[in-house]
Amino acid sequence: MKRRNILRAVAIGAPLAAAGAIGVGVAAADTANFKVIVTEQVSNKVFVFDKDKSFSNANAYKMWSPGTGGWANLSDCRIRDTAQFGAIGLAAASGGKVGIWNITDEREQELNDVLWSATPGGNPHALERIPDLGAFVAASSDGFLTVYAPTKISDPSTLAKVQTVSLAGAHGVVWDPNNKLLWASGNKIVQAYTVSGTYRDIRLKASSKKVTLSGLGHDLQPDFSNKAKLLVSDSYGVYSIDKGTLAKTTLHTTTRIKAYVKMSTGEYFYVRGDNAGSRDWGSPTVVFSESADRTRDGAEFYKARYYTTAYN
Template identity: 85%
Template structure:
């Protein structure tokens, strides 16, 4: 069986979980016709599309273009809800920057919509928000997490670096609201961290929860079909991790999966590095298990997400 067909054949039964969200055009629940957001590194944009339409300029729902320099090679995107701004976008770029932007009614947004940015260094690959304390954590593949904390939760301009935590090969971070833990994927490991303190005293502390991987962890995401699980990809495959028991289940052994999303409906979609072109870690195609694949000519997608503010 071809690797793509193997992925299409996956059908893991699990309890259903509601995915909440806030904002016009942002999913309030998992529906059959959902939107996806992706980092496209050639145009260097975060782009949002209806998954049932071609990924053309004419069909784009929204885009965000931060420019190049420290924003080059966008490596992560996601959206989260805030009391002050509503939905905000989070991004990390291998050029060196991480930051957040205000998602407005504009169809195409730019650098002037940025609310806050920082330069953690070390090839940033992910950024996550810790709710309530309003802190942000970035993952840099050179081997560390960086914690940014505010003096005022509603004002991102007050964010400042308060901690650096070593994690070899750090690539992915995600907040777990059910257990109040931050999970991070690195080289051959997924590590949980507890969060202590508030405001500028916010700190991460390594938790006893830790799961071994076979290779370098690439992506770490919620399982929207089961809030007790995480989805993680590494150099050799995609796995499901039970956040309570730490049991790891191999979903498949397809290599170079850079992003993988599992929906409530059971549909999954992913990006696989195609080993071609100047960005051999990316691909012009987002593959769907129950829908038509979407290819954007000349594009290099690296990360893909479900367009929702829900953590799980």
């Protein structure tokens, strides 16, 4: 049985439909033929691939190579939209860095395309942007969130650390535009935070909205098939969380899911740590529920995302 069938056998949920695309090949809403953005830790690059083509260098739509050092072991990537720069890439690396880079100017980007970076410490695993405010929040697995705020929203060089918030095992962060909340996953918890203030006075505050997990929370993503839901993986499975009622539904009981995305078409894809290779937390394969799996020889994928600027 193919690995996608392990998840398919216990999948719960019904798809909706959407279509459309904007700017530099970045999708505004998903279709059956879409692009994915992945972190590959052996070459330490972020790649963008068409999911219907092999994940080879020749087929890469975009690639970003920040080098090693603080950028080693890229652990997160996502795309967001800005008024000043258009679409930008967001990244976190277990080597210590988080930052944003200009994805629009060429096919192959490098360290000189970085628009801003910081070193929050504590094994960074995710970075998110709060729209309209121009603030960024990093999650570090050693147990905290770090808030960076600007003095000028259109100028990332003005970003500075303004707050550190304790969250044991912090791994994921995602902005919820419908409820104006920042959600974060940590050790046995998904916690929502309110955001107040502007510029350097921006602050997070833990809200009453939180959901208990069975294990360490890993990936945290919107559900592109339902704006009322979040998707989270922990050590033991993948779950859907209703952002209003906080009801948690088990979607899959497969362990070690490091990245999980569900499209409005109903298709989902994921990366599962395979306990093998140079990085046993990664895998050379991105698994698709309704398309061919994509394996890159010698690779260690950690995160796979839908290549879109949309928050949900």
